Each structure stands twice: as C-alpha cells, then as structure tokens.
Amino acid sequence: MTDLEGKEFRHGTGEQEITVNPADIPTISLFALAQRGFSHVLGNEVASKLAAWKKGEEGGAATEEEVAAFVKSKREEALEKILNGTLGVRSAAAPRATGIEALMRRIAVEFLQARFAAFSKRTGQKVSLPTGDKVVNVAGRDMTREQLIEAELKRNGEQIRAEAQRRQGASEGEEGGELDDLLA
Numbered sequence: 001m002t003d004l005e006g007k008e009f010r011h012g013t014g015e016q017e018i019t020v021n022p023a024d025i026p027t028i029s030l031f032a033l034a035q036r037g038f039s040h041v042l043g044n045e046v047a048s049k050l051a052a053w054k055k056g057e058e059g060g061a062a063t064e065e066e067v068a069a070f071v072k073s074k075r076e077e078a079l080e081k082i083l084n085g086t087l088g089v090r091s092a093a094a095p096r097a098t099g100i101e102a103l104m105r106r107i108a109v110e111f112l113q114a115r116f117a118a119f120s121k122r123t124g125q126k127v128s129l130p131t132g133d134k135v136v137n138v139a140g141r142d143m144t145r146e147q148l149i150e151a152e153l154k155r156n157g158e159q160i161r162a163e164a165q166r167r168q169g170a171s172e173g174e175e176g177g178e179l180d181d182l183l184a
Helices: 027-055 066-086 099-123 145-171 180-184
Strands: 009-011 016-020 135-138 141-143
Touching: 027 066, 099 145, 141 145
Parallel strands: none
Antiparallel strands: 009 016, 135 141
16 A cells, blocks of 8 residues: 555535544544445546437437447546546646636626525425536526536626625635635
C-alpha cells in the first residue's frame, strides 16, 4: 500500500464532521468501502456519463453497438485511473466557474426552489427542481435542472448578479461567509 501519511477519511462539516485515519479501520471494512467505491465508479459514474452522452446528438442516435462501445471505453478509462492512481486527482484545467458565477448559479437555484414551492402551495401539486436526468414540464416544455438554471440566469440575470455581488461583499473579511462556504 502507498504512503497514507496525512490521509484521512472525512464526512460532514463542523461539529458533525467525522475524521478517521485509514490505519484505524480494519482491513475487511476498508475492502468493503473500496468495493462500494469500485462498483460506484465503474457502474453509477459510467451510467451517468452514458445518460449525458445519450442526450447529445451523437449519443441520441447511437446504435446498441455504439452504446456498448461507449460504455466499454468509459469503464476502461475509469479502470485506468484507478490502477494508475489518478482517480480523484483534478487535472490542471481552468476552473469551471468563477466565484461570482458559482454564487450566481446557487442563487438561481434558490430562486427556482422558491418559485416551485410557491407553485406547489398554490396548486396543491408538488413540483420540485429536478436532479440528475429528471425533467420537469414548464410551460409545455420538459426541462432539466441545467436548462432551468440557465433560463433563470437569462430571465433574472441582473437581479441575481446584484444579489451575488451583495453576498460576496458581505462575506469579504468574514470567516465562514458565503464564498468561504461555497469554495471550501
């Protein structure tokens, strides 16, 4: 096994945080955790990539053979990362979103959740922001979570940006402020 100096398992935050040194965990429990992670990476994560690919033009028109080849290649990529020790290692790529952009997306989600809650209360029909591959019908159009967030940013972008800037300004210099929580 490689050097685990300074490596810990962590779950939760603050008073709810649990931290355990791998050396303190019995080998059988480590194996069980590893098996679950192995199955998750080669199963759930590959299935998620397949679902995203199938939403695109290429994947949407794929044959069964092409789907099988896509799944095989994604499993091989994941296995290679597992075996060469790069699973979970982020590459030196540009950040996906700046701090303000990430905060704006979070605020857009808050706006959407409030709108869905108001609709549910008004109509008695429970509707919530979709997750994963799920969609919700809005004005006769099925929309994913990402599509809803983009539409909200387009619709209320100025208001969302102003709120993000207000929160960002309020959190500067404050330990545990909005951006500290967001970027932690």
